[in-house]
Amino acid sequence: MDKNSSPIGSFIRKLFGSHRKRSAGEASPQTSGPQLIPEEVHQIPRRQLNDAAMKTAYHLQDEGYEGYLVGGCIRDLLMNKHPKDFDVATNATPEQAHALFRRSRLIGRRFKLLHVRFGRDMIEVATFRASHDSHPKNSDGEHGRQNDSGMIVRDNVYGTIEEDALRRDFTVNALYYCPKDHCVYDFTHGYNDLKNRTLRMIGDPDARYREDPVRMLRAARFAAKLGFTIEPETEAPLYELGYLLKDIAPARLFDEVLKIFQSGHGVESYHQFRKYGLLEHIFSQTAYCLDNPQGAPVEQLVLNALQNTDRRLQQDKSVTPAFLFAALLWYPMQQRMRKLQQQEGLHTVPAMHEAANQVIGEQISQTAIPRRFSTPIREIWELQFRLPRRQGKRADRLMEHPRFRAAYDLLVLRENSGEDLEGLGKWWTDYQTQNPQIRSHMSREVPKDEAPKRRRRRRSPAKKHEQNNG
Numbered sequence: 001m002d003k004n005s006s007p008i009g010s011f012i013r014k015l016f017g018s019h020r021k022r023s024a025g026e027a028s029p030q031t032s033g034p035q036l037i038p039e040e041v042h043q044i045p046r047r048q049l050n051d052a053a054m055k056t057a058y059h060l061q062d063e064g065y066e067g068y069l070v071g072g073c074i075r076d077l078l079m080n081k082h083p084k085d086f087d088v089a090t091n092a093t094p095e096q097a098h099a100l101f102r103r104s105r106l107i108g109r110r111f112k113l114l115h116v117r118f119g120r121d122m123i124e125v126a127t128f129r130a131s132h133d134s135h136p137k138n139s140d141g142e143h144g145r146q147n148d149s150g151m152i153v154r155d156n157v158y159g160t161i162e163e164d165a166l167r168r169d170f171t172v173n174a175l176y177y178c179p180k181d182h183c184v185y186d187f188t189h190g191y192n193d194l195k196n197r198t199l200r201m202i203g204d205p206d207a208r209y210r211e212d213p214v215r216m217l218r219a220a221r222f223a224a225k226l227g228f229t230i231e232p233e234t235e236a237p238l239y240e241l242g243y244l245l246k247d248i249a250p251a252r253l254f255d256e257v258l259k260i261f262q263s264g265h266g267v268e269s270y271h272q273f274r275k276y277g278l279l280e281h282i283f284s285q286t287a288y289c290l291d292n293p294q295g296a297p298v299e300q301l302v303l304n305a306l307q308n309t310d311r312r313l314q315q316d317k318s319v320t321p322a323f324l325f326a327a328l329l330w331y332p333m334q335q336r337m338r339k340l341q342q343q344e345g346l347h348t349v350p351a352m353h354e355a356a357n358q359v360i361g362e363q364i365s366q367t368a369i370p371r372r373f374s375t376p377i378r379e380i381w382e383l384q385f386r387l388p389r390r391q392g393k394r395a396d397r398l399m400e401h402p403r404f405r406a407a408y409d410l411l412v413l414r415e416n417s418g419e420d421l422e423g424l425g426k427w428w429t430d431y432q433t434q435n436p437q438i439r440s441h442m443s444r445e446v447p448k449d450e451a452p453k454r455r456r457r458r459r460s461p462a463k464k465h466e467q468n469n470g
């Protein structure tokens with residue numbers, strides 16, 4: 001039997017219809033009201049609900065506003081997954097909500113929000129948003145604004161819960177959990193889609209991607225994370241509209257890329273991005289190398305790096321974005337370096353530095369890389385050229401380098417991916433497990449040509465004189 005036509009369903013639905021508070025100036029709903037999924041049907045265990053999020057929503061309701069847990073947290077709980085974060089939606093404006101919570105802070109301009117702190121938990125409270133078309137009065141530039149290609153550049157047009165549901169991206173992301181009656185409110189048939197493992201865009205997919213092209217990356221990420229099928233109409237524009245990502249602020253794309261890397265489903269996300277041709281819009285240099293590998297095991301390295309990260313996340317180990325960027329951009333850097341050596345006759349080290357500048361510079365124009373990551377990326381690359389030079393005391397000194405571990409990991413990944421490094425990765429693996437005596441023996445045994453002599457910088461008296469005099 002359809003859950004929604006069950007007696008308990010219709011009973012709660014009636015109850016909900018008569019009790020729900022309306023916010024001031026509320027427009028008439030565009031939907032026929034929500035489907036209500038009672039607790040005995042959805043079976044989200046109460047102990048899985050974040051305490052701070054529940055208290056926040058509850059407090060809002062006690063103060064006469066609406067307050068629900070919403071979005072990814074409800075979707076993930078229905079899938080028996082552990083939510084990454086908990087979001088609350090309300091009809092209180094950010095300022096009204098701010099007045100209710102002592103430890104809260106207003107943030108954002110494009111999308112105004114309230115951050116409420118409970119000990120170590122931080123709950124994001126968002127006011128119900130409406131589509132800009134339904135509130136032309138508010139799309140005045142101050143509250144809501146779209147650019148010439150229809151992209152939303154400001155999204156602070158407030159509305160009702162129904163409108164809020166309709167402006168969300170996918171139906172499975174538009175489920176609301178009420179802390180008082182413990183029901184899930186569904187305005188877009190998201191519960192059905194979730195049970196059928198379908199990712200469906202709310203509204204007209206083409207227009208919704210144009211409004212916010214980041215939704216394409218989100219579609220690929222959720223399909224990968226949830227193992228969902230993207231519904232055909234939601235899927236079709238993904239092949240066409242990737243180029244719109246060029247209009248997204250690089251800092252926002254960097255955040256999105258981090259979410260992909262840290263989702264624990266990097267490998268599957270990669271396959272999705274390749275399938276829809278989205279990778280070339282966020283990692284264009286890597287995509288180029290993948291299509292023109294010039295004999296290097298480019299795809300193997302990318303897959304191994306992502307698999308490594310996915311595995312570490314499963315084991316609750318930390319991952320550093322610098323390592324992944326270093327791996328994904330390793331062959332672009334190598335190709336650039338070779339070109340600089342061949343065309344401009346640069347030596348290894350200056351060629352590497354110049355190639356690193358160029359490759360990181362180009363990547364930054366797509367996905368901003370904060371300096372706290374770009375410096376380690378350069379160091380990890382630089383160490384790839386120092387790790388072969390391990391004779392005498394050098395090996396121990398290299399191991400003290402703060403980036404040694406990441407550089408060693410990349411070296412092993414390169415070797416495991418099929419690059420011929422003459423057993424260098426294995427040498428370093430062995431070296432780290434040996435006692436000092438064997439270590440010293442190992443570093444003495446390194447063939448001379450792999451440990452070039454240090455060049456003494458002895459200047460001739462004539463040169464010295466020349467330089468001292470300007």
Ligand code: ATP
Nearest residue numbers: 071072073084085087167168169173174212214215
């Ligand atoms: P996760 O946190 O697992 O990455 P999520 O769905 O919770 O996934 P968030 O970025 O935390 O993603 O966003 C919370 C909710 O806000 C989403 O579930 C969705 O309803 C809405 N949302 C987020 N980004 C967009 C967007 N670009 N367009 C429309 N709705 C969005």
Ligand code: MG
Nearest residue numbers: 072073084085
């Ligand atoms: Mg979330």
